[in-house]
Amino acid sequence: MTHLTMQQLLDVREPASSPGSQSARQHLGTCHVCQDELERSHQRTAQLKALPTLQAPRDLWPEIRSQVVAHRRRRRAAWGGVGGLALAASIALFLVLGGRPVAAPEEESSRAIGTAMAQSQMLETALGRYRPEGRVTDGRTATVVAGLETRIAEVDRQLQVAGMMRQRVRDEALLSLWRQRVGLMDALVNVHLTRATNAGL
Amino acid sequence: MMTGVMSATLDDVSIQRAKSGDISALEDIYRAYEHMVYALARRICRAPEDAEDVLQETFLEVCRSIGTFRGTGHGSLTAWIKRIAASKALMRIRREKYRDTDELHEDTAPSRKGSDVALRMDLDAAINRLSDTARAVVWLHDVEGYTHGEIGAMMGKSVSFSKSQLARAHVRLRGWLGEEATA
Numbered sequence: 001m002t003h004l005t006m007q008q009l010l011d012v013r014e015p016a017s018s019p020g021s022q023s024a025r026q027h028l029g030t031c032h033v034c035q036d037e038l039e040r041s042h043q044r045t046a047q048l049k050a051l052p053t054l055q056a057p058r059d060l061w062p063e064i065r066s067q068v069v070a071h072r073r074r075r076r077a078a079w080g081g082v083g084g085l086a087l088a089a090s091i092a093l094f095l096v097l098g099g100r101p102v103a104a105p106e107e108e109s110s111r112a113i114g115t116a117m118a119q120s121q122m123l124e125t126a127l128g129r130y131r132p133e134g135r136v137t138d139g140r141t142a143t144v145v146a147g148l149e150t151r152i153a154e155v156d157r158q159l160q161v162a163g164m165m166r167q168r169v170r171d172e173a174l175l176s177l178w179r180q181r182v183g184l185m186d187a188l189v190n191v192h193l194t195r196a197t198n199a200g201l
Numbered sequence: 202m203m204t205g206v207m208s209a210t211l212d213d214v215s216i217q218r219a220k221s222g223d224i225s226a227l228e229d230i231y232r233a234y235e236h237m238v239y240a241l242a243r244r245i246c247r248a249p250e251d252a253e254d255v256l257q258e259t260f261l262e263v264c265r266s267i268g269t270f271r272g273t274g275h276g277s278l279t280a281w282i283k284r285i286a287a288s289k290a291l292m293r294i295r296r297e298k299y300r301d302t303d304e305l306h307e308d309t310a311p312s313r314k315g316s317d318v319a320l321r322m323d324l325d326a327a328i329n330r331l332s333d334t335a336r337a338v339v340w341l342h343d344v345e346g347y348t349h350g351e352i353g354a355m356m357g358k359s360v361s362f363s364k365s366q367l368a369r370a371h372v373r374l375r376g377w378l379g380e381e382a383t384a
Binding site for chain 2: 005006007010011040041044045047048049051053054055056057058060061063064065067068069071072143146147149150153154157
């Protein structure tokens with residue numbers, strides 16, 4: 001008597017995806033050897049599922065977190081580079097239009113955005129020189145820093161969205177967002193400066 | 202077991218906070234899923250240090266891509282994270298080009314049934330004796346519940362490849378565990 005192969009048995013085991021051949025099913029209905037074999041395969045699977053859960057030997061979150069934060073910082077720096085170009089473009093535009101006796105609202109808005117961008121970039125540069133990722137930070141400071149960096153990343157995302165809006169709406173949104181960014185960057189720099197002062201650095 | 206832990210610590214608000222980039226919410230996700238991911242990686246990769254690398258790579262990917270996660274609730278988040286972990290683990294065993302050790306053992310193992318019984322071992326040791334590919338297929342199909350179609354897609358192979366790997370692995374496990382049919 002020819003018994004079912006393991007593959008035929010496993011096909012029969014999962015009727016939803018592999019119904020198995022009719023003849024295999026008929027054989028299984030009458031063959032105790034194949035029925036026992038099928039039962040053993042069920043038991044093996046049950047035993048596999050019951051194997052103990054292996055636990056990670058150490059906490060990897062601090063490493064993951066620092067890499068995520070560094071990644072965000074690099075993205076912000078890249079955005080700062082784009083911001084620098086945009087700032088240069090804004091200044092150029094302002095200079096072109098600057099000969100007019102009375103500034104139009106768009107020009108005022110453009111100038112204010114340019115100022116906020118310049119302040120943000122200056123703070124970013126100052127922070128970059130300080131290289132906070134290479135310094136020891138206590139848990140409380142790290143939490144505050146992480147919160148500020150998260151909010152800055154969110155503002156950056158909104159800035160990208162705002163860049164696609166219609167001009168008048170865009171300028172208002174950009175100005176508001178850049179000012180928020182300056183406030184957050186300022187707070188971030190202050191956190192690091194406070195930490196450095198307390199540590200005597 | 203794991204679901205209970207996740208229910209206790211993760212809710213939809215936490216997931217939304219993580220999607221917006223909140224680092225403490227991302228840590229909550231790590232805490233809820235680290236053991237699930239490590240266990241999966243460890244079963245596929247064999248070496249503990251490789252499993253640690255997969256755990257780290259998985260959560261870096263989770264942190265960077267969670268904004269693109271479209272599901273809600275920890276059920277779909279579990280499936281999403283598990284899929285990332287499985288892909289990373291499979292990528293690692295491909296990259297490391299481990300030897301197919303069960304082929305090696307098959308060549309050297311005695312072939313008579315009496316000797317096979319002497320080789321009886323526990324399931325944990327037996328599954329570790331399978332080749333990396335076979336072990337991954339067994340684990341993903343029988344324990345994690347992936348279909349052959351899904352496993353084939355993750356491995357860049359066909360459905361029949363996954364099926365035949367599973368069948369061969371069960372034959373080997375049966376022999377190593379001393380479960381050969383007696384009829």
